[in-house]
Amino acid sequence: MKAARIHRFGGPEVIQVDDVQTPEPGRGELRVRVLASSVNPVDWKIRQGGFVGEDKLPITLGRDVCGTVDALGADAVSFELGDTVFAMLPFEVGGNAEFAAAKCDIFAPKPDRLDPVQAGSLGLAALTAWQGIFDHGGLRRGQRILIHGAAGGVGHLAVQFAAASGAEVFATCAGEDVDFVRSLGARVVIDYKTQRFEDLAKNMDVVFDLVAGETQDRSWSVLREGGIIVSTLTEPDRNKASEHGARGAHYMAQPNGEQLREIARLIDDGVVTPHVARVLSLAEVAEAHRLLQQGHVRGKVVLRAA
Numbered sequence: 001m002k003a004a005r006i007h008r009f010g011g012p013e014v015i016q017v018d019d020v021q022t023p024e025p026g027r028g029e030l031r032v033r034v035l036a037s038s039v040n041p042v043d044w045k046i047r048q049g050g051f052v053g054e055d056k057l058p059i060t061l062g063r064d065v066c067g068t069v070d071a072l073g074a075d076a077v078s079f080e081l082g083d084t085v086f087a088m089l090p091f092e093v094g095g096n097a098e099f100a101a102a103k104c105d106i107f108a109p110k111p112d113r114l115d116p117v118q119a120g121s122l123g124l125a126a127l128t129a130w131q132g133i134f135d136h137g138g139l140r141r142g143q144r145i146l147i148h149g150a151a152g153g154v155g156h157l158a159v160q161f162a163a164a165s166g167a168e169v170f171a172t173c174a175g176e177d178v179d180f181v182r183s184l185g186a187r188v189v190i191d192y193k194t195q196r197f198e199d200l201a202k203n204m205d206v207v208f209d210l211v212a213g214e215t216q217d218r219s220w221s222v223l224r225e226g227g228i229i230v231s232t233l234t235e236p237d238r239n240k241a242s243e244h245g246a247r248g249a250h251y252m253a254q255p256n257g258e259q260l261r262e263i264a265r266l267i268d269d270g271v272v273t274p275h276v277a278r279v280l281s282l283a284e285v286a287e288a289h290r291l292l293q294q295g296h297v298r299g300k301v302v303l304r305a306a
Helices: 041-047 123-136 155-164 175-183 213-222 238-243 257-268 282-294
Strands: 002-006 015-019 029-039 064-072 084-088 099-103 107-109 144-147 168-173 188-191 204-209 223-231 247-250 276-281 300-304
Touching: 002 282, 015 282, 029 084, 029 123, 029 282, 041 282, 064 099, 064 123, 084 123, 084 257, 107 257, 123 155, 123 204, 123 223, 123 257, 144 155, 155 168, 155 175, 155 204, 155 257, 168 175, 175 188, 204 213, 213 223, 213 238, 238 247, 276 282, 282 300
Parallel strands: 144 168, 144 204, 168 188, 204 223, 223 247, 276 300
Antiparallel strands: 002 015, 029 064, 029 099, 029 300, 064 084, 084 107
8 A cells, every 4th residue: 555654754855655565453443445634733743753753763644534444353343344434543553545444442433414535634633622622621611712723723623613512712813714713603703913812802711722832821811710721732831820820731632433423423413514725645745744834724634545
């Protein structure tokens, strides 16, 4: 099979599409013939030397996948040959390939409303948003949340999840994305280039930080007492949290098939829709990295494997 791999760390030019052995599913695993996968910021960070040691190279990139089940290992349950499924894959399994094998419990049936390309965009971004705002942020109906980076792959799903939960959603994005983010369900959308979010967002229960840096530092002032900043990027400063009577949480999303089933139900109910910005071929994976690393991609960049 073909797989997009890196043998050394560096820029997009280090990615090569290799011919490698097709994986066999182990006990409790299934194998999918990949229809689509996507590129996330974690992929270019891995490519540059983050998260994975040099001793693990070569490694196949890609944490998302949508595909058709074409082989089942011993004790594999929940799915049958021919089922179309999607997942967030663990680090050791790459989705930017023609086949991928992993534990059955991280997969969920593809939402009926989505085609494989849309479903292939979901896994990591959807779980990052879901786990960030609900598992770590504890967001509940009637609360207020500020989402930074709301037009991106994770952010545009977080806005929809938060709005669907009955929360009051404030969001920051670039000016050209304001209408898009408002259409997702945000009540107040702030152009971070021309407006100060501190002037418009007050008494937040949760700040979901997908930007970090100065944006995170400034966010302490908009939290209510006991509120929380949740970040996928940097650990919120504990001293500043204490000064503001608030809390901070830093996390990495984990594969979770049950949560993907919940997300699929919201999608099939018409409450949530993923946005795909570009669709490229597996051979164009380096270009996908360049697009994403340049920033300000609205939604996701997807690789079609078949």
